Amino acid sequence: MDVTLEHYLVVSGVLFSLGLLGVIMRRNLLVIYMCLELMLNAANLALVAMSRYNGNLDGQIMVFFIITVAAAEVAVGLALIVALYRRRQTAHVEDLTSLKS
């Protein structure tokens, strides 16, 4: 079987949807972070596949930048979790209810 662009796009679409589902449904902040990463990596997969399909390297160059930015994003996110955990001893989203009108 030939693996074509469509296959890659379907896989990346599925990964993106799984990530989105995880962000919406999971309750643990760390798992939510992983799902966010999954969404970004779905975009990475799509970019690499499209780059190959289009016959230029722009997409692959973008992927390198995205990986770097994602790492920075995780660093900030984990720092936020630590800041929250120090005050509240929790990493669950249902406990984040102190902001109300």
Add this chain to the structure above:
Amino acid sequence: MSYLQLLGLVAPETIVVITALVVLGLDLLILREQPLRHRFWMGAAFAAFGCVLAAAWLLFINSPTHPAGEVSGALPLLRGMFVDDGLVRLVKVALLGLTVFTIAISMESSFTGHVGEYLALILLATVGMMFLVSAEDILMIFISLELTSLSLYILTAFNKRNVKSAEAALKYFLFGGMSAAFTLFGLSLVYGLSGSTGLREIAAKLEQPALDPLLVAAIVMTVIGFGFKVAAVPFHLWAPDAYQGAPTPSAAFIASGSKVASFFVFAKVMMLGFAHAGGSGSWHAYAPGWLPVLAVVAVASMLLGNLAAIAQSNVKRLLAYSAIAHGGYALLGILANGPSGVTSLVYYVVTYGLTVLGAFGVVGLVEERAGEARISDFAGLGRREPLLAFCMMIFMLSLAGIPPLAGFFGKFYVFTAAVGGAKDLGLLWLVIFAIAMSAVSLYYYLQVLKQIYVVPVSAESGSLGAPISSRIVLAVIAFGVVALGCAPDFLVGRLLAAIKLAAL
């Protein structure tokens, strides 16, 4: 093109980056032992000096007289990664101005001991916004968007003594991260369809009458991503929490500077990148594309923002919902889809940013004294603090759109642009709806003013004891709002002149 020339092109950004690093170093090495107030003053003065220097460079040093001639020499090499024309420069100067005012209203605050880091992050966020405004390339847009967002997440969490601050930052981060993923996925599809990352090349490649289903997915995802960024309904959920929990100057910065940059780049992506996939949102001539999608988002934002703001008892949340509603009005500028739309959009978001910055300044002073920013904490402010109360009145009335304040002309320009933007007054339905909704908004702004001027002072609350510098800054911002309203041509004339050359 040599690296030296490249550096000359990004000199204003370089100046701001160097200022950020110097402020950081200065605070860590020299000012460590000084009292907090002293450190904040020194750092803020230096940071503001850097911003003013960068703005002066943008205004006076080799400004591109004719961008088609000067910049097209640079464009093929950088392929739209960095665009430098009159319009971009004006927006950057406005951004730097908003940054200076943000720094000025945070000068007397005491929520953090990490002065150097705080100021450096504000400046780095500003650099991100400046690059964002310049970018006409997917990669550059994504990276500068992330630089801005990451700095803003940390700024939101900066009050480590307050548990609400961390919670607000987490919510902001989660929604922001999701928005980044959506933007990226949408843009990656666009890249796949066009084989290019530059917005202008993308538009040229996507020039076909029929809408590809993949392109529809790409457009929807991009709109979702930027919709999160500008807090448009139904992607607004982070905004009230982030505004309420963040330290007030950070919230002011999110509401002003980041709004200006996000809206500008949103308009650029839609109008340049998807130039041929607009469709039509007219009442009688509907056609699929991004215009009808944005029209729905704008209606939802105006409706929900205004109605939810009525029910708020916390002024920061009230301002957040009003920001959502104002995002809806500003979307009309993008919907106008043309030079007049961009002009009105930039005028609208810049004046809105200035106004909301001032409003947050007053809220911050009240909050410092009362511990919270409930509407009832403003009771009798007119007697206790006549000057601040007067400033707040100007800001609130400008947000509501009362002439002759800047907010009125902002709305006026956006609405006229939207009416003229579509064939046969097609967007008239949207404009009528927007006008009705701004009448609704008057109610909750007047609720705040009623507390300030009508409700009597309770016995124990005296003056706020606000420092003289904050008063001066707020008075200057209020003067700016009145002046931009009385002489809108000062900004609009420049924008129109710049936009003629910018070919947007």
